[in-house]
Amino acid sequence: MKLYYITNNTASAVKIADIPVVDYTELYNDLAERMTNSRYHVAHYFATEHEMGLKFYLIILDDECGEVLISSFIPDYYTRGLASLTALHAQFHPFEREMYELYGIPFNNHPWLKPLRFSHDRRNRESTMDSYPFYQMEGDELHEVNVGPIHAGIIEPGAFRFICSGEQVLHLEIALGYQHRGVEGEIIRDDNKLRQTLIAESIAGDTAVGHATAYAELVEKLGEERIDEELKLERMIALELERIAMHIADTGALATDIGFQLYQVACEALRTVTINTTQAWCGNRFGKSMIRPFGTNHPLTQAKVDTIIKNITDVRRRYNELREDILQDNTLLARFEQCGLVPTEEMQRIGGVGMAARSSNLKRDIRATHPSGYYATELKHEPVLKSHCDVMSRLATRLDEVLQSADYVLNTLKGYKPTEKLRAPQYDAKLQADALSFSLIEGWRGEICHVALTDNEGRITKYKVKDPSVHNWLGLAIAVRSEGISDFPINNKSFNLSYCGHDL
Amino acid sequence: MLIKLLNTLLMIVVALSITGVINRTRAILAGRKGIRFFQHVYNARLMLSKGAVYSPTTTALFRIAPCVYLGAAIVAFLFIPIADLEPVLSFHGDIILVAYLLGLARVAIVLAALDTGSSFEGMGAAREALYGALVEPALMMGLATLALFCGYSSFADIFSTAQELGPNVTIVMLLLAYVFLIIMIIESGRVPVDDPRTHLELTMIHEVMCLDYSGIDLAMINIAGWLKNAIWAVIAANAVSVALCFHWEFTTPLAILGTGITIGCIESLRARNKLSRNTTYILTIVAMAALVLLTGFLLYQNIDI
Numbered sequence: 001m002k003l004y005y006i007t008n009n010t011a012s013a014v015k016i017a018d019i020p021v022v023d024y025t026e027l028y029n030d031l032a033e034r035m036t037n038s039r040y041h042v043a044h045y046f047a048t049e050h051e052m053g054l055k056f057y058l059i060i061l062d063d064e065c066g067e068v069l070i071s072s073f074i075p076d077y078y079t080r081g082l083a084s085l086t087a088l089h090a091q092f093h094p095f096e097r098e099m100y101e102l103y104g105i106p107f108n109n110h111p112w113l114k115p116l117r118f119s120h121d122r123r124n125r126e127s128t129m130d131s132y133p134f135y136q137m138e139g140d141e142l143h144e145v146n147v148g149p150i151h152a153g154i155i156e157p158g159a160f161r162f163i164c165s166g167e168q169v170l171h172l173e174i175a176l177g178y179q180h181r182g183v184e185g186e187i188i189r190d191d192n193k194l195r196q197t198l199i200a201e202s203i204a205g206d207t208a209v210g211h212a213t214a215y216a217e218l219v220e221k222l223g224e225e226r227i228d229e230e231l232k233l234e235r236m237i238a239l240e241l242e243r244i245a246m247h248i249a250d251t252g253a254l255a256t257d258i259g260f261q262l263y264q265v266a267c268e269a270l271r272t273v274t275i276n277t278t279q280a281w282c283g284n285r286f287g288k289s290m291i292r293p294f295g296t297n298h299p300l301t302q303a304k305v306d307t308i309i310k311n312i313t314d315v316r317r318r319y320n321e322l323r324e325d326i327l328q329d330n331t332l333l334a335r336f337e338q339c340g341l342v343p344t345e346e347m348q349r350i351g352g353v354g355m356a357a358r359s360s361n362l363k364r365d366i367r368a369t370h371p372s373g374y375y376a377t378e379l380k381h382e383p384v385l386k387s388h389c390d391v392m393s394r395l396a397t398r399l400d401e402v403l404q405s406a407d408y409v410l411n412t413l414k415g416y417k418p419t420e421k422l423r424a425p426q427y428d429a430k431l432q433a434d435a436l437s438f439s440l441i442e443g444w445r446g447e448i449c450h451v452a453l454t455d456n457e458g459r460i461t462k463y464k465v466k467d468p469s470v471h472n473w474l475g476l477a478i479a480v481r482s483e484g485i486s487d488f489p490i491n492n493k494s495f496n497l498s499y500c501g502h503d504l
Numbered sequence: 505m506l507i508k509l510l511n512t513l514l515m516i517v518v519a520l521s522i523t524g525v526i527n528r529t530r531a532i533l534a535g536r537k538g539i540r541f542f543q544h545v546y547n548a549r550l551m552l553s554k555g556a557v558y559s560p561t562t563t564a565l566f567r568i569a570p571c572v573y574l575g576a577a578i579v580a581f582l583f584i585p586i587a588d589l590e591p592v593l594s595f596h597g598d599i600i601l602v603a604y605l606l607g608l609a610r611v612a613i614v615l616a617a618l619d620t621g622s623s624f625e626g627m628g629a630a631r632e633a634l635y636g637a638l639v640e641p642a643l644m645m646g647l648a649t650l651a652l653f654c655g656y657s658s659f660a661d662i663f664s665t666a667q668e669l670g671p672n673v674t675i676v677m678l679l680l681a682y683v684f685l686i687i688m689i690i691e692s693g694r695v696p697v698d699d700p701r702t703h704l705e706l707t708m709i710h711e712v713m714c715l716d717y718s719g720i721d722l723a724m725i726n727i728a729g730w731l732k733n734a735i736w737a738v739i740a741a742n743a744v745s746v747a748l749c750f751h752w753e754f755t756t757p758l759a760i761l762g763t764g765i766t767i768g769c770i771e772s773l774r775a776r777n778k779l780s781r782n783t784t785y786i787l788t789i790v791a792m793a794a795l796v797l798l799t800g801f802l803l804y805q806n807i808d809i
Contacts, residue, residue, distance in 0.1 A: 143623065145706075147706065166630075167780065255775075259699035259701070259775060261534055261772045329775070331696070335776070339778070487779070
């Protein structure tokens with residue numbers, strides 16, 4: 001029996017009727033074997049309401065041949081619980097925990113089943129955010145350090161519970177959920193696509209372009225119209241500008257955390273130039289209002305192209321100087337090298353994605369493995385891989401990716417003559433009925449996956465968002481094991497994960 | 505009497521200016537205009553005019569600590585001469601008293617940090633106690649070298665006779681100044697050992713112990729920090745002066761600019777140590793102090809022969 005519907009990231013939406021509804025035991029047995037191979041990882045796994053109770057959808061990515069495997073199953077109404085996949089493959093843990101949180105599905109043999117975002121436990125209402133069941137260890141020499149949920153600085157809330165022996169961290173548990181806003185529910189509240197775009201833009205403030213592009217591509221796959229090549233090109237430029245800006249900001253933030261003022265101020269200046277370029281293009285420094293479905297309100301003009309080329313050329317040159325200095329600075333290398341190791345096998349086991357995975361020598365880059373838009377047609381992307389798996393690797397990936405992205409922007413725009421005749425966005429397009437549409441975008445942090453289901457009139461009835469942070473938070477917890485607790489901040493910054501992207 | 509007054513005034517000028525010079529150096533190196541030179545003094549004045557908030561878990565220990573901290577620093581401060589000027593207080597063996605007054609200040613603040621019951625402050629206290637214990641040999645050997653050359657054991661006597669030492673101790677004195685400068689960096693919690701500007705509690709040493717203090721208590725701790733800075737800066741500058749030009753007109757600006765600009769540059773141009781490397785860093789300074797003492801002792805023997 002066929003277990004998966006096979007498609008790819010450039011095909012249009014899938015009819016729900018085409019997705020095989022399989023037996024969970026068969027799927028379980030297949031996944032137990034399949035997921036040991038590092039070419040596969042889970043992109044999304046969620047449950048939705050169905051007349052027979054719950055229907056589960058699973059999306060698996062094959063990194064080697066760019067295929068996307070979609071499967072679904074409907075457990076029998078009287079089945080008590082499902083066998084946990086997390087017990088075999090840790091990468092399923094956020095998805096199973098989310099389904100447990102939303103529907104109270106018990107996953108048997110799950111190593112530690114508790115809600116992902118935790119307002120309360122559906123099976124034990126006494127267990128709430130205030131009495132969070134943190135992992136505990138016994139021992140006279142051990143002490144616990146709790147950080148958060150209120151952050152001392154400027155970033156978002158999250159509770160971090162360390163178990164330490166002296167300065168050494170034995171275990172870190174990260175409890176999130178304080179930023180939950182109900183994004184997925186808000187998106188399907190009505191059919192106003194402008195409103196939906198605005199919400200998608202606000203999923204994570206630092207990935208406005210990434211999430212908006214994911215939403216736009218998802219809706220466009222459900223529509224019937226062809227998308228202009230020029231629009232694809234401009235979206236690529238926007239995504240790469242966002243990547244450049246965030247990578248530079250993180251380089252500066254890492255310097256701040258080790259008290260290195262010189263690189264900090266240099267990066268702050270460069271980031272300002274980059275986000276001001278985005279502002280000159282669309283009026284917003286973070287690229288909000290730039291990406292809209294089926295068209296754009298801010299087509300590139302010759303003047304804007306010239307501004308981008310001028311600024312990015314300057315940023316690239318200055319950042320390259322900085323990069324060479326950073327790679328030779330012994331006090332900085334002493335801090336970052338051999339700190340916060342996440343070996344390749346661990347990263348693969350937890351399903352790490354994006355920049356953090358590439359820094360652990362794991363080739364997870366949607367631009368290369370499942371390209372869409374301009375990446376699929378014109379650009380042949382070769383991911384930056386680093387093999388040391390430490391904080392320095394994650395910094396070095398950023399150092400190289402900024403230059404790579406700047407080159408993509410400059411090479412693409414060189415000789416580009418914008419026609420300035422791009423269509424305006426359309427918010428009333430007719431969408432395909434009874435379909436499942438997904439989009440995969442490599443945001444600056446990693447793989448963004450949005451999935452939508454439509455009803456028989458083409459309205460979106462289920463919308464699922466997955467920010468790369470969902471995969472990678474566990475990577476941070478693994479990175480700090482056996483490190484000094486004072487090295488937690490640089491590890492945290494080297495991942496720079498999103499709280500609200502995780503909490504939705 | 506007038507000389508004692510002049511000495512105290514100059515010491516106060518040093519104490520108030522060093523932080524300003526550090527901030528200005530950092531601002532210039534960052535390409536910024538920077539805050540007002542005496543902004544830290546205005547901040548302290550503002551805090552002095554405020555009350556304080558106390559956590560209900562703390563006891564009297566927590567409230568007494570800032571007074572002990574500041575009091576010890578003030579008394580130690582009064583023993584320090586600038587070059588050949590005379591300090592307010594002086595007696596035989598006061599170098600030991602100064603060293604342990606500063607030790608008392610540390611004990612007070614460490615106990616207060618433990619008193620809060622916060623896990624952050626506990627970690628900070630453990631780090632401070634460890635580094636304090638490690639740096640003490642360097643401090644004692646540095647003071648011993650000074651005492652050895654002059655045959656006296658009070659700061660006033662040491663520096664009033666030191667000018668007769670002549671050029672053959674130049675290298676020892678310059679090394680000694682370096683040792684005292686690093687001791688100052690360690691004691692005042694500056695890069696590369698600690699970072700006074702960081703917002704990351706998990707990495708702090710000195711700052712984390714003061715997290716629960718506010719208003720007037722915090723101002724007292726800050727002022728004590730300036731006084732301690734001045735003590736180390738002036739001793740280091742005195743050591744350089746002995747080698748080069750022993751006069752207070754030279755020593756005072758040297759104490760302010762030399763330490764201020766050096767620390768400002770270090771803070772801008774290098775990263776902090778990994779916390780576990782700090783012990784190695786401090787022990788290197790101890791080794792250096794031992795070397796200085798040994799070299800000084802050999803030179804001293806030669807001179808006698």
